[in-house]
Amino acid sequence: MNMFKIAAFAVYSLLNSPSLVAGDDSKMEKLNADLIVSGAYIVTMDAEKTVLHDGAIAVKDGLIIALGDAETITSTYRADEIISGENRAVMPGFVNGHTHSAMVLFRGMADDLALMTWLRNYIFPMEGRYVDEALIEAGTALACYEMIESGTTSFVDMYFYPDTIAGVVEKCGLRAIISTPMIDFPSPGFDGWDDSFAAGVDFAKRWKNKHPRIMPALAPHAPYTVSPDHLAQAFAAAKELDVPVSIHVAEDRAETKTIREKYGATPVEHMAKAGMLDQATIAAHMVWPSESDIEKLAKSKVGAIHNPTSNMKTGAGVAPIPAMLEAGVKLGIGTDGAASNNDLDMWPEMRFAALLHKGVSGDPTVVPAIAALDMATKGGAIAASFPDTVGSLEVGMKADFIQVELDKPRLTPLYDIVSHLVYAANSSDVVTSVVDGKLLMKDRVVLTLDKAEVMAAVEVIAAKIRADLEKNK
Numbered sequence: 001m002n003m004f005k006i007a008a009f010a011v012y013s014l015l016n017s018p019s020l021v022a023g024d025d026s027k028m029e030k031l032n033a034d035l036i037v038s039g040a041y042i043v044t045m046d047a048e049k050t051v052l053h054d055g056a057i058a059v060k061d062g063l064i065i066a067l068g069d070a071e072t073i074t075s076t077y078r079a080d081e082i083i084s085g086e087n088r089a090v091m092p093g094f095v096n097g098h099t100h101s102a103m104v105l106f107r108g109m110a111d112d113l114a115l116m117t118w119l120r121n122y123i124f125p126m127e128g129r130y131v132d133e134a135l136i137e138a139g140t141a142l143a144c145y146e147m148i149e150s151g152t153t154s155f156v157d158m159y160f161y162p163d164t165i166a167g168v169v170e171k172c173g174l175r176a177i178i179s180t181p182m183i184d185f186p187s188p189g190f191d192g193w194d195d196s197f198a199a200g201v202d203f204a205k206r207w208k209n210k211h212p213r214i215m216p217a218l219a220p221h222a223p224y225t226v227s228p229d230h231l232a233q234a235f236a237a238a239k240e241l242d243v244p245v246s247i248h249v250a251e252d253r254a255e256t257k258t259i260r261e262k263y264g265a266t267p268v269e270h271m272a273k274a275g276m277l278d279q280a281t282i283a284a285h286m287v288w289p290s291e292s293d294i295e296k297l298a299k300s301k302v303g304a305i306h307n308p309t310s311n312m313k314t315g316a317g318v319a320p321i322p323a324m325l326e327a328g329v330k331l332g333i334g335t336d337g338a339a340s341n342n343d344l345d346m347w348p349e350m351r352f353a354a355l356l357h358k359g360v361s362g363d364p365t366v367v368p369a370i371a372a373l374d375m376a377t378k379g380g381a382i383a384a385s386f387p388d389t390v391g392s393l394e395v396g397m398k399a400d401f402i403q404v405e406l407d408k409p410r411l412t413p414l415y416d417i418v419s420h421l422v423y424a425a426n427s428s429d430v431v432t433s434v435v436d437g438k439l440l441m442k443d444r445v446v447l448t449l450d451k452a453e454v455m456a457a458v459e460v461i462a463a464k465i466r467a468d469l470e471k472n473k
Contacts, residue, residue, distance in 0.1 A: 030075075030076060030077055030078040031076060031077050031078070032060065032077070032078060032079070033058040033059060033060045033065060033066075033077040033078065033079040034059050034060050034061070034079055034080070034081070034437055035058075035059040035060075035079050035081045035082075035083070035399070035434070035437060035439070036056055036057070036058050036059070036073060036074060036077060036079045036081070036082045036083070037056065037057050037059070037082075037083045037085065037090060037401070037403065037432065037434065038054075038055065038056040038057075038070045038073075038074075038082075038083065038084055038085030038086075038088075038090075039052075039054075039055055039056070039057075039070075039085035039088050039089050039090035039403065040053070040054060040085055040086065040087060040088060040089060040406065041053060041055070041089040041090070041406075041417045042055035042056075042057065042067060042089075042090045042091075042393060043089060043090065043091040043092075043373075043393075043417060043418065043421065044067070044092075044392055044393040044394060045091070045092050045373065045374060045377045045378045045391065045392040045393065046378075046392050046393070046394050049370055049374075049418075051417060051418070052067070052068065052069075054069065054070050054071075054085075055067060055068060055069060055070055055073075055085075055090070056068070056069070056070040056073035056074060056085065057073070057090060057393065057399070057401070058073050058076075058077040058079070059079075059399040059434070059437045060437070061437065062212070062398060062399055062436040062437035062438075063389075063396060063397065063398065063399055063437065064393060064394065064395055064396065064397050064398075064399050065077075065395065066395060067393060067394070067395065070085065081439065083403065083432060083442070085403070087405065087406050087407035088403045088404060088405055088406060088431065088432075089403070089404045089406055089417055089420075089421065090393070090401055090402070090403050090404075091373075091377070091393075091401060091402060091404065091421065092153075092377040092378065092391055092392055092393055092400065092401055092402075093151055093152060093153025093154065093377075093400045093401055093402045093433065093434075093435065094150075094151050094152040094153065094154075094346035094350075094376050094377065094380075094402075095152075095153070095154045095155070095332060095333075095376065095377060095380035095381045095384055095386065095390070095391060096147065096152045096154070096155035096156065096333075096334050096335055096344065096346055097155075097156050097282060097284075097303070097305035097332035097333060097334040097380050097383060097384040098156055098158070098246070098282065098284040098285075098305040098307060098332075098334030098335070098336060098384075099143070099155055099156065099157060099158075099334055099335050099336060099337055099338075099344060100157065100158055100159045100336070100337030100339070101139065101140045101143035101144065101147075101155070101157050101159060101165065101337070101344070102131075102135060102136045102138075102139030102140045102143065102159050102160075102165070103139065103159065103337035103338055103339040104139050104142050104143045104146070104337075104338040104339075104344070104458075105130070105135055105138070105139040105142075105458065105461055105462065105465065106123065106126060106337075106338070106339035106465075107338040107339060107342045107343075108342055109122065109126065109339060109465065109469065110122035110123070110339070111313075111342075113314070114254075114314065114315055115251065115252045115254065115314040115315070115316055116252075116254050118314060118340070123339060126465070127160075127187070127188055128186070128187070128188060129468070130461070130464070130465060131160055131161075131188035131189075132161075132188065133161050133164050134461065135461050136159065136160060136161040136164045136165060137164050137167070137168060137457070138454070138457040138458045138460070138461055139458065139461075140157075140159075140164070140165050140168040140169075141168050141172070141449060141454045141457065141458075142454050142455070142458050143338070143344055144168060144169065144172040144174055144449065145172075145446055145449050145451065145454050146343065146344045146345070147174065147344050148172065148173075148174065148433050148440050148441050148446050148448070148449070149427065149430065149441065149444075149446060150344065150345045150346065150347065150427035150430060151346065151347070151402045151404075151427060151430040151433065152174070152344070152346055153174060153175060153400040153401070153402065153433065153434075153435045153440075154174065154175040154176065154177075154381065154384075154386055154390060154391075154400065154435075155174065155175075155176050155177075156176070156177045156179065156217070156246055156282055156305075156334070156384050157176055157177070157178050157179065158179045158181060158219045158246050158284075159181065159337075160181055160187065160188045160189060161188075161189065162178045162179075162180045162200075162203050162207075162216070163203065165178050166178055166207060166211070166214050169213065169214055170211060170213070170214065171448065171449070172440070172448045172449050173213075173435050173436070173438055173440045173448045174213070174435055174440070175213045175214075175386070175390065175398075175400060175435055175436065176213065176214055176215070177214075177215045177216075177217050177244065177246070177282070177384065177385065177386065178203075178207070178214060178215070178216055178217065179216070179217035179218060179219035179244075179245075179246035179282075180196075180199065180200030180203045180204070180216070180217070180218060180219055181196065181200075181219050181221055182196045182197045182200050182218065182219060182220045182221065182226065182230070182234060183196060183220075183221045183225050183226060184225055184226055184227055184230060185225070193226070193227075193230050197230070197233065197234065197237075200218050200219065200234075201218070201237055201241070203216055204216040204217070204218060204237075204238075204241050204243050205241065208241065208242075208243060212436065213435070213436055215243070215244075215385075215386075216243050217238070217243050217244040217245060217246045217282070217385070218234050218237060218238045218241075218243060218244075218245050218246070219245070219246045219247060220234040220245065220247055221247070221248065222247060222248040222249070222251070222255070223247075223249065223255070223259055223267050223270050223271055224255050224258050224259065228263070228270070228273065228274060231271065231274035232273075232274045232275060234274075235274050235275035235276060235279050236275065238279055238280075239275070239278075239279050243280075244279075244280040244281065244282055244384075244385040245276070245279055245280070245281045245282065246281075246282040246284070247271075247276075247281065247282070247283060247284065248283075248284045248285055249267050249268065249271055249276075249283040249284065249285065249286055250266070250267040250268060250283075250285065250286050250287055250288040250289050250293070251284070251285040251286075251287055251288075251311075251316055252285075252287060252288070252311075252314070252315075252316035252317060253288065253316075253317065255267060255288075256288045266288075266289070266290050266293055267288070268289050268290070268293035268296060268297065269293065269296075271283075272296065276300070276302060277296060277297075277299075277300035277301065277302060278300070278301060279301055280301050280303075280385045281300075281301060281302045281303065281385075282303055282305060282332075282383070282384050282385055283297075283302050283303065283304050283305065284305045284307060284334060284336070285305070285306075285307055285310075285311060285316065285319070285336075286304035286305070286306070286319055286324075287311055287316050287317045287318070287319045288317060289304075289320065289324070291323075294320070294323055294324055294327045294329060295327060297324070297327070297329045298324075298327040298328045298329045302329075302330070303330040303331070303332055303382065303383025303384055303385065304319075304324060304329055304330065304331055304332070304383065305331075305332045305333065305334040305380075305383060305384065306319050306321055306331060306332070306333050306334070306349075306353055306375065307333075307334050307335065307336045307349070308333075308349055308352035308353055308356050309335065309336070309341050309348060309349060309352060310335070310336035310337075310340045310341050312352075312356075313340055313341065314340055318356060318357070318360050321353065321357050321366075321367055322357050322361060322363075322366040322367060325366075325367065325371060330379070330382050330383040331375050331379055331380075331383055332375055332376075332379060332380030332381070332382075332383035332384050333346065333349050333350060333353055333372075333375045333376045333380055334349070335349055345426075345427050346376055347425065347426045347427050348426075349376070350372050350373065350375070350376040350422055351372070351422060351423060353367060353372045353375055353376075354367050354368070354369055354371075354372035354422055354423070369418050369419050369421075369422040369423065370418050372422050373418060373421060373422055377391050377392065378391035378392040379391075398436060398437075399434055399435075399436060399437040400434065400435050400436065401434050402430050402432060402433050402434070403430070403431050403432035404421065404425055404429045404430055404431070405429050405430075405431045406420070406429075408429065410424060411424055411425065411429070430444075431443060431444055
């Protein structure tokens with residue numbers, strides 16, 4: 001932990017506080033904070049991976065203004081909202097580096113299929129039939145509710161009607177990078193590349209620096225659905241606008257084979273020609289990079305997002321995460337959409353990220369628990385192009401964190417908090433969620449969305465999809 005930074009911030013707070021008063025005993029009044037949250041453990045995920053015991057965090061104006069010993073924090077600061085940390089751990093909220101949030105409406109619709117069959121025969125047709133603003137609003141609200149309950153505080157979305165998605169994110173309080181899909185053939189609301197590209201650029205221009213929790217990005221879908229010229233156009237536009245690109249890359253063998261046959265290159269080499277390595281890029285899946293690809297990625301601005309459940313379910317393969325970790329590739333974790341997962345829960349993704357590669361490699365030392373936790377928090381924030389103030393618990397960082405209840409038989413005894421978080425805890429253990437200093441969930445009650453309203457809106461659309469599926473059996 002950067003103790004100089006803490007001390008400097010404390011001095012700044014003291015010198016700029018109106019609450020300094022001279023009394024007979026020359027004691028100082030407490031400093032004002034908006035929120036104080038304590039924990040038996042504070043898992044900071046700072047550069048040193050510091051874990052504080054019996055600690056507390058003070059929050060003001062959306063930022064962490066102090067953290068340390070709970071007694072010191074509570075004797076120095078006062079706040080209207082104080083949340084006890086007894087039998088609880090505080091950790092950074094999860095960063096879901098890749099999802100399609102509103103696809104929760106297609107959860108369980110088409111399972112146990114190869115990726116390209118699943119996409120071309122089921123997902124693309126159903127999107128063309130049902131995706132509109134009403135589906136996006138209802139689906140995104142349901143997805144956000146699920147993410148808040150399970151401990152995600154930031155996510156990267158790639159789906160249609162981004163203004164509608166942004167409206168839901170603004171209301172629910174999460175932090176998001178919202179990327180606008182661009183594709184060469186007709187898609188919901190678009191005839192093809194030209195209008196989807198223009199709409200994406202327009203969204204990025206309108207939302208850049210518009211909202212403190214929402215960042216825009218461009219999302220050319222994949223190298224097998226977007227031509228080389230259009231990929232280059234998208235990366236050039238992103239560079240000019242200074243926004244990230246979110247894209248599927250090297251997702252399965254079929255993609256790798258197609259790109260190799262058409263262009264004589266791996267998907268990464270092909271994307272490099274379009275400008276990917278020189279532009280902040282959120283590269284989802286990255287299951288089939290070659291050794292030379294990994295070397296290129298390690299020296300680039302690309303962050304690779306591991307989607308273990310989705311990749312296993314679609315038979316896409318197992319990403320070479322140990323090799324990418326060793327090479328220094330920026331790595332995050334994502335759920336993908338609930339149509340291919342089938343949930344938006346980051347806990348099993350983090351656990352699979354640690355366990356899957358031990359089983360495949362036969363080496364139990366690869367992807368240790370702390371590495372998986374980093375990929376789901378600070379490392380994931382870096383890989384997903386979030387600001388450097390997101391992903392860890394340090395003075396001056398965004399106040400995005402969760403509390404995890406530890407007083408459970410399943411979590412007893414406790415010797416190593418990081419081990420428990422990665423290998424034993426689950427979404428039902430999350431009791432508090434804070435984003436930008438605001439409480440989104442307290443005592444397992446989501447405060448920013450009405451559950452009954454969210455579920456009712458989803459059921460209206462789900463009933464139509466259900467009837468359609470029954471008719472076409």
